[in-house]
Amino acid sequence: QAHIDRIAAVDGAIHAFLHVDAEGALATAADVDARRAKGEKLHALAGVPIAVKDIVATIGLPTTCGSKILDGWIPPYDATITQRIKAAGLPILGKTNMDEFAMGSSTEHSAYGPTFNPWDTTRSPGGSGGGSAAAVAAFEAPLAIGTDTGGSIRQPGALTGTVGVKPTYGGVSRYGLVALASSLDQAGPVTRSVLDAALLHELIGGHDPCDSTSIDEAVPAVVAAARKADVKGLKVGIITELGGDGFQPGVRARFDEAVALLTGAGAEVVEVSLPSLEHALAAYYLVMPSEASSNLARFDAMRYGVRVPPEGSDDPSAEQVMASSRDAGFGDEVKRRIILGTYALSSGYYDAYYGSAQKVRTLIASDFAAAFAKVDVLVSPTSPTTAFELGAKLDDPLSMYLQDVATIPANLVGIPGLSLPIGLADEDSLPVGLQFLAPQKADDRLYNAGAALER
Numbered sequence: 001q002a003h004i005d006r007i008a009a010v011d012g013a014i015h016a017f018l019h020v021d022a023e024g025a026l027a028t029a030a031d032v033d034a035r036r037a038k039g040e041k042l043h044a045l046a047g048v049p050i051a052v053k054d055i056v057a058t059i060g061l062p063t064t065c066g067s068k069i070l071d072g073w074i075p076p077y078d079a080t081i082t083q084r085i086k087a088a089g090l091p092i093l094g095k096t097n098m099d100e101f102a103m104g105s106s107t108e109h110s111a112y113g114p115t116f117n118p119w120d121t122t123r124s125p126g127g128s129g130g131g132s133a134a135a136v137a138a139f140e141a142p143l144a145i146g147t148d149t150g151g152s153i154r155q156p157g158a159l160t161g162t163v164g165v166k167p168t169y170g171g172v173s174r175y176g177l178v179a180l181a182s183s184l185d186q187a188g189p190v191t192r193s194v195l196d197a198a199l200l201h202e203l204i205g206g207h208d209p210c211d212s213t214s215i216d217e218a219v220p221a222v223v224a225a226a227r228k229a230d231v232k233g234l235k236v237g238i239i240t241e242l243g244g245d246g247f248q249p250g251v252r253a254r255f256d257e258a259v260a261l262l263t264g265a266g267a268e269v270v271e272v273s274l275p276s277l278e279h280a281l282a283a284y285y286l287v288m289p290s291e292a293s294s295n296l297a298r299f300d301a302m303r304y305g306v307r308v309p310p311e312g313s314d315d316p317s318a319e320q321v322m323a324s325s326r327d328a329g330f331g332d333e334v335k336r337r338i339i340l341g342t343y344a345l346s347s348g349y350y351d352a353y354y355g356s357a358q359k360v361r362t363l364i365a366s367d368f369a370a371a372f373a374k375v376d377v378l379v380s381p382t383s384p385t386t387a388f389e390l391g392a393k394l395d396d397p398l399s400m401y402l403q404d405v406a407t408i409p410a411n412l413v414g415i416p417g418l419s420l421p422i423g424l425a426d427e428d429s430l431p432v433g434l435q436f437l438a439p440q441k442a443d444d445r446l447y448n449a450g451a452a453l454e455r
């Protein structure tokens with residue numbers, strides 16, 4: 001009830017939520033209370049409210065992906081993570097705002113209007129998961145679910161002073177997440193502490209036969225690692241290519257202090273170069289739109305969503321209905337990426353664009369493998385800047401894309417990443433985030449290092 005009251009009081013100014021389900025959340029809370037009163041042994045997070053990004057399927061609750069094309073769509077099934085959240089008794093407060101189909105770094109591409117950063121409402125909370133991050137930062141929800149295809153959990157985490165984790169690819173089921181780029185997408189926790197993130201990660205993670213890319217192994221021991229919080233002897237590598245030019249001075253200053261804290265706590269800090277990272281952003285913006293253009297083909301106005309008949313035609317063909325519905329239902333950024341992706345996949349261009357991008361991806365993976373032969377975890381600032389003014393990057397896609405220069409590499413190679421707040425930048429008093437990266441399936445290392453730094 002306290003969180004529902006808080007949402008009612010502040011969400012008019014924040015707009016973290018697209019739909020609030022007060023009734024459903026209170027019913028779950030009452031059920032948990034009753035089970036607890038009977039002495040039932042419940043999950044550690046039972047009764048703790050959670051906000052869920054609007055790209056995760058939830059029975060009976062709209063799931064719009066921030067798009068007009070899914071306006072009013074109510075899924076007939078729950079995503080695996082929704083099922084696990086419900087089974088553990090976490091009341092779902094509602095669905096959070098996002099850039100349309102998770103394309104963006106500011107939440108301004110939502111068809112339902114932007115989310116405002118609780119630290120300064122003239123600024124963006126980052127994106128695409130700005131709604132989840134802002135809900136946690138504004139104390140509307142103690143926990144949230146995000147999805148991260150190129151940084152959409154970690155970058156909003158950095159810009160709102162929250163903790164955000166992208167698990168190892170395959171570590172958390174994608175069943176019931178609306179697919180953006182299937183080889184990059186991962187869902188993960190958004191919280192106020194590293195231990196909270198570990199508890200939520202452990203709950204939603206683990207094998208799922210409904211996702212063919214799900215890892216058939218136990219979740220790494222993330223909760224134990226968050227409790228350990230000891231970096232003595234841990235080898236930490238600062239990524240040479242991330243943190244120099246283009247990174248705001250206040251971000252670099254807080255980052256350098258955090259590294260000094262790690263050294264003080266007994267970590268062995270060295271610098272490691274990953275030369276192919278220079279090409280990561282370019283490779284991502286071919287792979288991601290290619291996969292997205294293919295995944296978004298399902299929005300054909302026949303199977304789901306909004307159908308807009310073409311004007312001036314009494315007997316339109318199916319193709320005309322698809323064209324007019326997609327024209328009306330998709331926003332500019334989504335159209336830009338569909339065009340880019342379709343082009344990159346076209347015969348004659350496939351090898352030059354999509355094929356080359358996949359080769360760059362392999363090079364980046366070998367750079368990471370070489371780096372992790374020398375160090376246990378890598379670190380960089382999460383985002384080059386603190387929260388930027390709403391509108392500042394809206395007309396300049398390239399500068400928006402550059403927000404993800406530090407987060408995108410992890411998605412391209414399937415490794416886990418955790419962002420946590422490390423203080424406020426001197427020039428604007430806004431939160432700065434630091435990102436740890438670890439090898440695939442070593443998510444526990446992130447929680448150990450993150451919790452140690454948090455202390």
Ligand code: GLN
Nearest residue numbers: 102103104149150151152
């Ligand atoms: N900002 C990146 C993009 O626009 C990442 C999106 C995401 O992680 N969903 O593609």
